[in-house]
Amino acid sequence: MSNIITMIAPVNIAVIKYWGKRNEELILPLNDSVSVTLNANVMCAKTTVCVSPNFLEDEIWLNGAKESFTNQRLQNCLKEIKSRAAVERSVDDIFLTWKVHICSENNFPTAAGLASSAAGYACLVSALAKAYKIKSDVSSIARLGSGSACRSVYGGFVRWHAGVESDGSDSIAVQIANKSHWPEMSALILVVGDTQKKISSSKGMKLSVETSDLFQFRVQNCVPKRVEEICKAITTKDFVKFAEITMKDSNQFHAICLDSYPPITYMTDTSYKIIEMIHKYNNIHPKIKIAYTFDAGPNACLYLLEEEVPKILSLIQHIFPTSTPDKFITGLPIQHEKI
Numbered sequence: 001m002s003n004i005i006t007m008i009a010p011v012n013i014a015v016i017k018y019w020g021k022r023n024e025e026l027i028l029p030l031n032d033s034v035s036v037t038l039n040a041n042v043m044c045a046k047t048t049v050c051v052s053p054n055f056l057e058d059e060i061w062l063n064g065a066k067e068s069f070t071n072q073r074l075q076n077c078l079k080e081i082k083s084r085a086a087v088e089r090s091v092d093d094i095f096l097t098w099k100v101h102i103c104s105e106n107n108f109p110t111a112a113g114l115a116s117s118a119a120g121y122a123c124l125v126s127a128l129a130k131a132y133k134i135k136s137d138v139s140s141i142a143r144l145g146s147g148s149a150c151r152s153v154y155g156g157f158v159r160w161h162a163g164v165e166s167d168g169s170d171s172i173a174v175q176i177a178n179k180s181h182w183p184e185m186s187a188l189i190l191v192v193g194d195t196q197k198k199i200s201s202s203k204g205m206k207l208s209v210e211t212s213d214l215f216q217f218r219v220q221n222c223v224p225k226r227v228e229e230i231c232k233a234i235t236t237k238d239f240v241k242f243a244e245i246t247m248k249d250s251n252q253f254h255a256i257c258l259d260s261y262p263p264i265t266y267m268t269d270t271s272y273k274i275i276e277m278i279h280k281y282n283n284i285h286p287k288i289k290i291a292y293t294f295d296a297g298p299n300a301c302l303y304l305l306e307e308e309v310p311k312i313l314s315l316i317q318h319i320f321p322t323s324t325p326d327k328f329i330t331g332l333p334i335q336h337e338k339i
């Protein structure tokens with residue numbers, strides 16, 4: 001009688017950052033963003049959803065611990081799923097009255113700037129959409145859980161259109177290219193720290209919108225041009241352009257954080273040491289070989305073509321001798337991703 005669905009969803013790491021909302025409740029951004037969805041084999045969320053007439057109430061477990069179902073974002077996602085199911089008439093009306101149990105886990109640190117909420121909500125919404133047999137685009141439902149989650153609904157290279165409508169109907173993610181378009185593209189995640197961030201992304205971006213003088217300049221003068229240029233670089237597989245824009249946008253995002261009042265600092269000395277290492281490496285080559293980007297945390301995501309991976313791994317181990325590939329332990333662990 002009950003309906004059980006298990007799904008996995010990968011992490012995505014933005015190359016043009018989402019930072020700042022025009023509507024807090026509907027999670028509508030002030031600018032378009034662009035991301036790369038990583039391989040789900042290494043970093044992903046896994047969610048099981050069960051809808052049953054035998055359950056007395058909605059319940060959720062995150063990484064093995066029971067959490068409150070009163071979370072507004074969670075409620076908004078479930079409400080939207082059910083109202084779409086009613087409109088699409090995808091399940092019987094009685095099914096909509098049954099309670100749901102959700103069990104979700106990440107195989108990487110939560111809230112350490114590794115896009116855990118993106119993978120988590122993308123997975124949750126995809127599993128619910130499958131359970132309720134939703135046929136329409138689910139990126140806008142994932143967005144109600146966490147903005148960046150809408151991008152993890154798709155693989156490959158993804159653009160989240162900010163949209164202009166007040167109801168958010170045009171604020172959706174679309175795939176720019178699938179992962180087989182650029183099979184040489186790889187990512188290395190350098191886990192500098194796995195503790196929870198001091199200020200959440202939601203609070204941080206609100207503070208930036210309210211207090212940073214640079215913020216409006218970024219949204220109006222920089223991001224629109226960068227989005228068009230990086231989409232073109234992806235389509236034409238222009239790594240040099242892709243890398244340059246990625247690094248500049250990461251740096252500008254962290255400059256906005258520092259320009260917020262009081263300032264927000266997500267990067268650490270090790271993060272800056274990584275930036276220095278990458279620029280030195282690029283400078284000894286005729287063309288840019290590797291790009292870094294940092295989200296709301298100290299961990300680096302490096303984008304590079306596959307042929308560079310062995311060279312960069314040995315460089316990292318030379319500069320950070322305690323680093324260890326493939327494990328989250330002390331030092332500077334490395335996750336190697338083939339996109």
Ligand code: 2P0
Pocket residue numbers: 013014016017018019027033117118145146147148149201202294295296
């Ligand atoms: C991004 N980040 O584009 C940027 C870069 C962090 C830095 O999306 O409030 O966790 O849930 O919509 O999605 C983090 O923001 O924030 C984020 P909410 P979310 O990936």
